[in-house]
Amino acid sequence: MITLIIALAAAIVSAVVAAVVTLMVQRRSATSRSALIIAEAEKEAENLKQNKILEGREEALRITADSEKQAAQRQSKLQSSEAKLKQREIQLNQQQGENQRARNEIESARAAIENQQAAVAMRQSQVDEMHAKAQSLLEHISGLSSAEAKEKLIESLKDEAKTAAASYINDIMDDAKMTANKEAKRIVVQSIQRVATETAIENSVTVFHIDSDEIKGRIIGREGRNIRALEAATGIEIIVDDTPEAIVLSGFDPVRREIARLALHQLVADGRIHPARIEEVVAKVRKQIEQEIIETGQRTCIDLGIHGLHPELIRMVGKMKYRSSYGQNLLQHSRETANLCAVMASELGLNPKKARRAGLLHDIGKVPDEEPELPHALLGMKLAEKYKEKPEICNAIGAHHDEVEQTSLLAPIVQVCDAISGARPGARREIVEAYIKRLNDLEQLALSYPGVVKTYAIQAGRELRVIVGADKIDDAETEKLSEEIARRIQDEMTYPGQVKITVIRETRSVAFAK
Secondary structure, three states, X not given: OHHHHHHHHHHHHHHHHHHHHHHHHHHHHHHHHHHHHHHHHHHHHHHHHHHHHHHHHHHHHHHHHHHHHHHHHHHHHHHHHHHHHHHHXXXXXXXXXXHHHHHHHHHHHHHHHHHHHHHHHHHHHHHHHHHHHHHHHHHHHHOOOHHHHHHHHHHHHHHHHHHHHHHHHHHHHXXXXXXXXXXXXXXXXXXXXXXXXXOOOOOOEEEEEOOOOHHHHHHHOHHHHHHHHHHXXXXXXXXXXXXXXXXXXXXXXXXXHHXXXXXXXXXXXXXXXXXXXXXXXXXXXXXXXXXXXXXXXXXXXXXXXXXXXOHHHHHHHHHHHHOEEOOEEHHHHHHHHHHHHHHHHHHOOOOHHHHHHHHHHOOHHHOOOOOOOOOHHHHHXXXXXXXXXXXXXXXXXXXXXXXXXXXXXXXXXXXXXXXXXXXXXXXXXXXXXHHHHHHHHHHHHHHOOOOEEEEEEEOOOOEEEXXXXXXXXXXXXXXXXXXXXXXXXXXXXOOOOOOEEEEEEXXXXXXXXX
């Protein structure tokens, strides 16, 4: 056992010794390898150092070369700039010399002008002196001062100018009358001859005829309940008096009167007359009238060849059937005006369709659903603008009574044709008081002028004859007087058609034989 242990110990010692020897050999080998690696690293570092030094020298040489090149370029630029500056300096010196020469020339010219002005002033003083001497000599010879002579000369020139102007105006007016008046008459006469419509007279009352007076009691009803219900439903005053076989329907609105007339006709024909039945029939008739108004407007537009009219304007055209102006049916008047406008526009080479459209719509301001405080021409223009009518048609509607300025050729055509339609004999009626007042106003307007002796309004106010004193007004002033009276009538009065002013001047010599 001890031997075994000794043997193991010897083996372990030999193994340890062998390991130690091996480590010593390996350490010696590692040391030599490290030295070799260090030597190689030092050698590489030296090589890198040499390469970097070479590269640095090359970079320094390149930078030096670039700097020298840039310096050379800057030097060349400086030299060229210096050359340009020298050239500019030479030019400036030349210009300065030229400016100096020009300044000298200007100074010499100014001196010459001053000398000339002094000479002119001296001559002017001599001329003024001579003019004063001549003027004093003339004043001494003529016995008039210069101011008096000037006034006399101006007055004589004024008289000559007035005479020449009056003669020239007369010649122009004669030429215009010979050419324009004849052509205008031809166009107007042809337009009137080619258009003819009947005249319908409308009143503010409608007479409803009945077969017997027994029906009056049924219309009145027990304690008047039927007639009260009918008046409340229609808005029309129903007058039942002693007139045989007639009942009077009174109201300012023709549409309401027509509704009352038709409703009363249906009630009498049916025989059942009581408040409930009255309201039912009036409502039914009102719808029929509204439909008839629309159909009338459509039929009128078709007859006149007018297309694309707004439905509301068509309804207003239909309402014209139940309106009147001075006793003239408004729809007939508008149709007549439309046809006249178309004919006159064709004669003048204008568009007849636009003229017919403007003529039909020129009085739509008289049939609005509401009654604003506006003249019917302006209201009609606003309605036409509201329903997208063309500007020239709107202007023709608004300007046919001169409420707005006329901006197209349609406006005077509509104005003239409206006057032609309203001025026909029998076309319109006027209230007697208004008619007499208009005649008196015409006569008084002419009497307000100095020199007028008498005035007479004749031919239903379409002609005004003015008699002047022969000792107060001469022949030339009579023409001026007629023009001034015509202008005042146009500006201050309202009248249908036109008014002819005739100024009469006559000299009478009276002697008595005794």
